[in-house]
Amino acid sequence: MTHTRRIHRLFIVQLLTLAIVVATCATPLAAQDTTAKPTPWDVTGVWEGKFFSARLEAHIEQGEEAVHEGRANRISGVVYSIGPLGEKTTYHIAGLVFGNTITGIHGSGHSFKGEIIDGARIEGVLTLASGHELPLRAMRRDSSGN
Numbered sequence: 001m002t003h004t005r006r007i008h009r010l011f012i013v014q015l016l017t018l019a020i021v022v023a024t025c026a027t028p029l030a031a032q033d034t035t036a037k038p039t040p041w042d043v044t045g046v047w048e049g050k051f052f053s054a055r056l057e058a059h060i061e062q063g064e065e066a067v068h069e070g071r072a073n074r075i076s077g078v079v080y081s082i083g084p085l086g087e088k089t090t091y092h093i094a095g096l097v098f099g100n101t102i103t104g105i106h107g108s109g110h111s112f113k114g115e116i117i118d119g120a121r122i123e124g125v126l127t128l129a130s131g132h133e134l135p136l137r138a139m140r141r142d143s144s145g146n
Helices: 002-026
Strands: 045-051 054-067 071-080 088-098 101-106 111-117 120-127 134-140
Touching: 054 088, 054 134, 071 101, 088 111
Parallel strands: none
Antiparallel strands: 045 054, 045 134, 054 071, 071 088, 088 101, 101 111, 111 120, 120 134
């Protein structure tokens, strides 16, 4: 047997060994728990805050399915910016909740990253598409609408 054939066989044996190790260590997708809550918080509901002179009202829904290898839940919603004269601007958002962190993005390029505090308050930074960063705080509206 030539030296080249021995190297070739050794390479094939190593490749098969690697394939067997990977196959036995990987968890099949069907076996993963995709309904587990990776975060202790459910942010579904109405959240309110202020942005300069505008009142913000966010209607958020949190998905049940775990994503990103079971570490996060998807969120989606609508944020209304209501000006001092009652004019309303609507923003449709999508994002993730993982642990105490919440992120969201709007199609215009605006994004938000914040921390969920006690399940009743969110504090973070709104980054505008221009790159400007602004602090933002939101409080959960209680179920009675107050």
